[in-house]
Amino acid sequence: MSDEHRNPSYYYDPFQSSHFSSAYNDHPFMSFTDCLQGSGDYNSLATTFGLSPSTSEVLSSVEYGHQKQELGGGSESTNHNPATPNSSISSSSTEAGGEEDSSKGRRLETQLKESEDGGESSKKQSKSKKKGEKREREPRFAFMTKSEVDHLEDGYRWRKYGQKAVKNSPYPRSYYRCTTQKCTVKKRVERSFQDPSIVITTYEGQHNHPIPATLRGSGAGMFTTSMFAAPTTAIPGYSNPQEMMFQVPHMMNQGGGNFAYNPQALTSTHHHHHQQQYNQGPPDYGLLQDIVPSMFFKQEP
DNA sequence: CGCTTTTGACCTGCGC
């Protein structure tokens, strides 16, 4: 009773059409947390994993921002996640941010021309965004967690700004925004309709500020190598889970200089203590986007 | 009293 997830068979990724089993053997050097924190920013991720509920376990993580995701969508119908009670990552993938996914509410904020002419009836949100304006989408990172509570505490303060029903799921999706001024990080939470016990949290953006406080002991420390005690890699071409794992940061940089990935830290046995340097990482703009997606997202069904 | 949540309206991209 514990070797279920040892099967490297492909399982469907609820987030995309990708189905692969990732595996991050716990290397003596780096843990995911270390990776994240050491890299400088995206401590949101790191801390994110420090979920407070004792019943929460990270099952899988996905990062995207390329195409429209369908969390909890139809693709999930085949989600046979071998959710192991041992808190292990089932699958993870990433996507660089670059396109708009669906609706970028960038329009308002300046609602011009709302008086006459419009017809008056229109209350708000009548925006005319600039034409040549391309809204960059920030990288996102999603992961599944087994938890009873929807909103997992990660040390940051969030304000809920919306909730919508998900297409193929009876469970709604909640939208949160970091309340810290200047911080544009958003996160959405939804429950897997297949496994109500699983919560899918998606972070978007990066915190450019330290964690407010009140980070219980359960915080950024639990995400250690043990969490990544995963079986094997199923990604052709990547015998080392590390490799693909470390591709992620690259892609994230793409989004706008987050997740400053330090190859040295990752390969170094002694990654000294870094202090959180928020989003100061130079936009690495790696083209990994072209590479990673292909492997993270098992194309074609 | 200030902040968070709730909730309906509105916006936008995409598929048909």
Add this chain to the structure above:
DNA sequence: GCGCAGGTCAAAAGCG
């Protein structure tokens, strides 16, 4: 072009 689904806003309600 229309409708759907996803995402966001903001006013009102709740809560400490």
